[in-house]
């Protein structure tokens with residue numbers, strides 16, 4: 001081997017020394033494919049001479065490397081027309097791999113899917129994204145292109161497990177870091193309200209760290225998996241779930257007399273509003289809570305109007321108002337101040353100093369996702385005549401460390417959330 005250094009067979013996961021079944025005392029040393037004849041004319045002459053003078057016998061050996069040997073990228077390169085970009089990366093959700101094939105690759109979608117299933121032992125189903133995610137429940141439109149048509153799966157995020165049907169509910173594994181970041185800001189014993197909770201990636205970890213959680217989603221399928229995940233993670237003693245519109249949910253929590261209609265077309269039981277109030281033991285005058293989350297970035301800002309005048313002043317007299325964490329998309333050219341201005345327009349009043357705008361992730365070249373966190377000002381919470389048609393214009397000053405322009409003097413400044 002030392003002598004033949006540089007000429008021996010060298011391929012990942014394959015040995016170059018083989019035993020011969022009918023010659024137990026001898027071994028085969030495989031040479032590289034570039035050595036193609038028994039005269040060893042492809043080898044440097046001094047090496048060849050030494051080899052031929054030694055006691056080794058040179059023989060021809062056929063080695064077939066089959067489909068099972070080659071990685072997906074190599075196979076797809078050979079199968080797809082020349083010049084096509086080979087799709088080898090995908091996002092996985094449990095046993096499901098999710099690809100986003102370009103139009104030119106659609107005629108080959110099934111064979112691409114099959115190679116990816118064959119070559120990734122943990123993947124059993126391949127789906128391709130179809131169209132954009134514009135529907136109300138933010139569910140991907142997708143098509144199974146290979147493997148089992150089973151979209152029911154389970155994923156893990158930190159200490160929590162989540163069951164979901166990827167074709168029926170929203171799930172994005174890329175938000176794992178953000179779920180953790182926000183939950184890390186909650187303290188055990190605090191009360192957290194998740195207005196668009198999906199299947200529970202904020203609600204379950206918050207409960208696991210000892211928060212008491214009220215979680216809601218309008219999609220009946222999300223509500224179903226939310227309740228499944230609450231039980232799966234054994235936090236059913238501190239998470240309460242419902243299925244209704246986010247505004248109704250917030251109004252019900254703040255004013256248990258509010259008449260609203262939880263959905264009545266669910267698979268399991270869903271209480272009517274009065275039963276919820278009773279079962280959740282909502283106090284007259286409304287629930288005291290520390291945090292509210294609105295993670296529906298496409299339209300969550302529009303929901304902020306619900307906070308205007310929603311709170312009972314008497315009940316919240318000596319209690320700090322909650323922190324609101326509202327997700328939103330913004331164009332690359334938009335500033336933090338633009339985001340704050342939009343929120344203020346929906347809230348109907350100015351925010352106080354101490355707002356935080358956190359960049360969550362780049363979604364597309366001109367689209368980024370942010371989380372705006374702020375403590376609800378009293379003037380807005382108690383609807384003290386602050387609703388204005390126009391957004392305030394000095395939003396820059398509401399950013400952390402800025403000076404407040406329209407600030408209610410009594411407002412406590414938002415410190416660490």
Ligand SMILES: C[S@@+](CC[C@H](N)C(=O)[O-])C[C@H]1O[C@@H](n2cnc3c(N)ncnc32)[C@H](O)[C@@H]1O
Nearest residue numbers: 136137170196197198217218219245246295296
């Ligand atoms: C972007 S997903 C976020 C889900 C979850 N918070 C997460 O981080 O994975 C938005 C969720 O809002 C729900 N939704 C849409 N419109 C709603 C509404 N009017 N009221 C309550 N939930 C709504 C959708 O069903 C979806 O589950």
